[in-house]
Amino acid sequence: MPDPNRVVADAEALLQRVSPEGRRLAQRERQRRNRARMKALGRAFGATVLIMLAAIAVGWVIPIGQFGFLIALIAILAAWVVIFAMSHEPTETVQSLAASDITMLPQKTEAWLQRQRAALPAPAQRLADGIGLKLEALALQLASLDPREPAAAEVRKLLSIELPELIEGYARVPLNLRQDASNGPAPDKQLVEALNVVDSELARMSADLASGDLNKLATQGRYLQLKYKDEGGV
Template structure:
């Protein structure tokens, strides 16, 4: 007989995948991939034109023959493979987030968080989707933010340090212990509560940036004071 708890968890996960937030984030990911593909296609076509024109120019000087024609085809193939290979965005890691430009950090953090999503319990997945949408709204607000401002350091600390540490700490807990509350609060519940804090912090940061109150943003932060002790805690 199927485990009722497992069935409910699977159903909740399915509902989450078709939630408005989940659909919007998935659509944004598809749009990013489509833009990258079109940009690579444009570069490949431009490279092809250059190679063909170069082959024609050489042909005016001396006949290139079959070997020259074959060399041009090989150059075209190499150019296309290289351009499309370079267009593939590398997966973000906690280390790459730490060194990202502040203006790109929300987008990179959103992409990283979506890859961690399958490892999270369903309620945490909903929070992760909400955080993703807040990151989307935060991105344009950081374009004119001086990275030397204390406010920028506050944003970087939350997105590139505290959030990755939170998720990484949770995923290190064995699956069988994530709902175990014998030693206090279960890791699943800890994660959900902590992601709720992150969600609230992002809303506060966005509001402070919208009003231009950088000093408030820099001094009013509430940090995630999470301690990773053993396998039964985050």
């Protein structure tokens, strides 16, 4: 007999995939990949033209013959392989988030969070999608923020320390204990509550940045204050 909890979770996951937030994030990811491909294609064509012009220039001085033509083809192929290989975005890690420039941190955190999404329960996946959209808006606001401002440190702490610690702490909980509420709220519920805090914090930060009140953003932060247990909870 199918597990009712599993059936509900699968149904919620399906709803999430067709939710407005999920569709928007998926569309943005497709657009980002398409832009990267088109940029790489333009560079590859540019490299091809340069190599052909170089071969023609050499041919005016020294006949290159079939061997020179073969070298030119190999050079073109090698250039295409290198350019498209370098066009792939590197996989974000907690370490790369910590070292990221503040203006790129929301985008990188969003990419990192989306890779963790599949391991989260369905309600947390919905929250992760909502957080991703808030990070999209926050990225535009941080473009002109001085990284030396205390407000920048507040944003960095939430995105590169507190949020990753929350997700990684949940991932360390054994699967069979994630819905165990025998010793207090189940880890799944704790995760959802903590992500709600993150979601609220991002909304507050965005509002403070929009109003230009950087002092308020720097001094009125509410921290997650989450402690992870070795077993049975986050």
